Every structure is written in C-alpha cells, then in structure tokens.
Amino acid sequence: xxxILMSKGAKTLVEVCAAVKPQENVLxxxxxxxxxxxxxxxxxxxxxxxxxAICTIVPRSGHGQEPPPxxxxxxxxxxxxxxxxxxxxxxxRAVKNACEAGSRIIAMTDFREHMLIKGGLEADFNETKIMxxxxxxxxxxxxxxVLTSTGGTRLTMRKEGRPGNALFCIVEPGQMSPxxxxxxxxxxxxxxxxxxxxxxxxxxxIDIGILTEAVIATVEKGMITDIKGGHQANLLAKDxxxxxxxxxxxxxxxxxxxxxxxxxxxIMLEDEGVYGSVHIGIGTNxxxxxxxxxxxxxxxxxxxxTIELDGNIVLEKGEVRL
Numbered sequence: 001x002x003x004i005l006m007s008k009g010a011k012t013l014v015e016v017c018a019a020v021k022p023q024e025n026v027l028x029x030x031x032x033x034x035x036x037x038x039x040x041x042x043x044x045x046x047x048x049x050x051x052x053a054i055c056t057i058v059p060r061s062g063h064g065q066e067p068p069p070x071x072x073x074x075x076x077x078x079x080x081x082x083x084x085x086x087x088x089x090x091x092x093r094a095v096k097n098a099c100e101a102g103s104r105i106i107a108m109t110d111f112r113e114h115m116l117i118k119g120g121l122e123a124d125f126n127e128t129k130i131m132x133x134x135x136x137x138x139x140x141x142x143x144x145x146v147l148t149s150t151g152g153t154r155l156t157m158r159k160e161g162r163p164g165n166a167l168f169c170i171v172e173p174g175q176m177s178p179x180x181x182x183x184x185x186x187x188x189x190x191x192x193x194x195x196x197x198x199x200x201x202x203x204x205x206i207d208i209g210i211l212t213e214a215v216i217a218t219v220e221k222g223m224i225t226d227i228k229g230g231h232q233a234n235l236l237a238k239d240x241x242x243x244x245x246x247x248x249x250x251x252x253x254x255x256x257x258x259x260x261x262x263x264x265x266x267i268m269l270e271d272e273g274v275y276g277s278v279h280i281g282i283g284t285n286x287x288x289x290x291x292x293x294x295x296x297x298x299x300x301x302x303x304x305x306t307i308e309l310d311g312n313i314v315l316e317k318g319e320v321r322l
Contacts, residue, residue, distance in 0.1 A: 009116030022049030120180025135184035139164030150304030157188035181273035185255030209266025253281030276318030278305030
C-alpha cells in the first residue's frame, strides 16, 4: 500500500519539479538505504517515456563529499538528475559541473518515504515560486544584510556582487533545487559576517535534529570562532573539529524557508523549507555563488528571524514583509 501512496509524490517530483519529457536521460543517484524512493521516482519517469538509469553509490561518510568520479561524469551527461541519498552530495563540484553542463537537478538528501506521501510536496510550487523569487530578488539587489532573531541572533554581513538564489522545487536547464524545501538564499562575502548565531529550531545533520536547547555560535571575520550550549552544541563542535578543515567554520549562507506545507521535524529538506524559518549555512558555498569548498555544509536553523536588507525589513519575526 505504501508504494501506491508514494507514487503521488514521485509523480510531483517528475512531472512538476523536473518536468521530465519523453526520451530525456534521467539519472537517479542513490544508495541502498534510499532504493525504494529511487524506484518510485524511476517508475514515474519511465511512465513518461524517459530513458531512466539508477546509479547506486556507497553512502558517503559525511555530508558534502563528492560522488565517485564515474557518477560525476554521468551527471554531466544527464538531462535530469534526482539524488535520493543518505548524505548530501548537493554542495559538491559534481553538482556544480552538472549544472554548468545544463542538467536539471532535484536534490533529495536524507529524503524519507513518508515525504512522498505527506508534507512539503503537497505545496503548490507554482504559487510558492512567486514569493521565493521576490525574496531572492531582494537579496540580489542588496549590499548589506542584518539578521536578528527572538532567540538572540545578531549577525551582519556583506553581499555585494553575490546572487540571490531562488530554490522553489521547479528547475530549468542548468538549475538545482532541493525538494520539498522552498527557500531564497545568498552567500555572504567571505570574511564579512560578524556577530552571534543562536540556533533554536533545528540542526538536521549528524543526528542532532530538533534542538532542545540553543546552540550559540560566535562569528568573527566570517568564521565561527566559538560554539556554546549543551549536548547538541557539543556534538556540532566535535564534528566540525573532526573534519580537520578550517573552512567548515565559514559562514556560507543566509536562507529563509517559504513552503507553508513543510513541518519542522529534524529532516533537512522539510526543516529548511518551513515558512518563516531562517537558516545560516556553514562550510561550502560554491553552489551558492561563493568560493569556498569545505568538508561539509551544515545549516543552523532558528525561529523568529528578522532580516533587514540595506535598512529595509523583508522578514519580521518569521513573517514576510516584502
């Protein structure tokens, strides 16, 4: 019965998000843990007359690691790519190169079977697209951003010359979007972020998930210099130290969720899309318009965020004010 229910979400991914056409080459990159999801998507794509290939990789040992070279090469030759994988390959050179080659990519990191049945995929993406593009345009035009939150965040950053990215689950050639996450984001200039990040919603990585206590990160010259809090903060700090890569502390992204159907549940692609939530990405930013390739890309989510762009408020305590 579950397979039947999953078919509805798979149909949305294939027909709405990626707009797969007959005879197109569709590549599904997955691992053994996500094979039922890969097969549901493959069935939906095959029913449209697409040429479908499923490539199974060994799960990466952490988020942000590159897929094997043969897979990276195949990605550059695919019209459409779906990535239901356990650990993210979204912020990788393989994805960046595939986009530059014209692929349409739907990122599906840590996607769960129930997400094909209920949740963010039930949104009207043609409707949410409008607000997402408006927010991205506001990011695009600005030079300075100030983020505050009811939990105590106070972060300033500069972004002149950086694009505003609209990720709304519908992709054209050369574009990547996670699903069902709908978000607008930008990557601040390296070295420009200053202040304090207080994450009090979720860190949907390394088994942290929904936060039961605030994670407080001090930021100086674009880098996290200190992490405080309880057990969950210690998990994050320990993981980052274990990467032996100073770039994991880079403030890589400011993003705002815009999907009214997403629910905060400790799953990255649902959490980051929650309407009005704000996240600060750390580590890699090359797929967002920046220059840093780090060992990871994690997101620290918060409630009650206010975003001010060049003196104009576009988000106030989690409510869009465009």
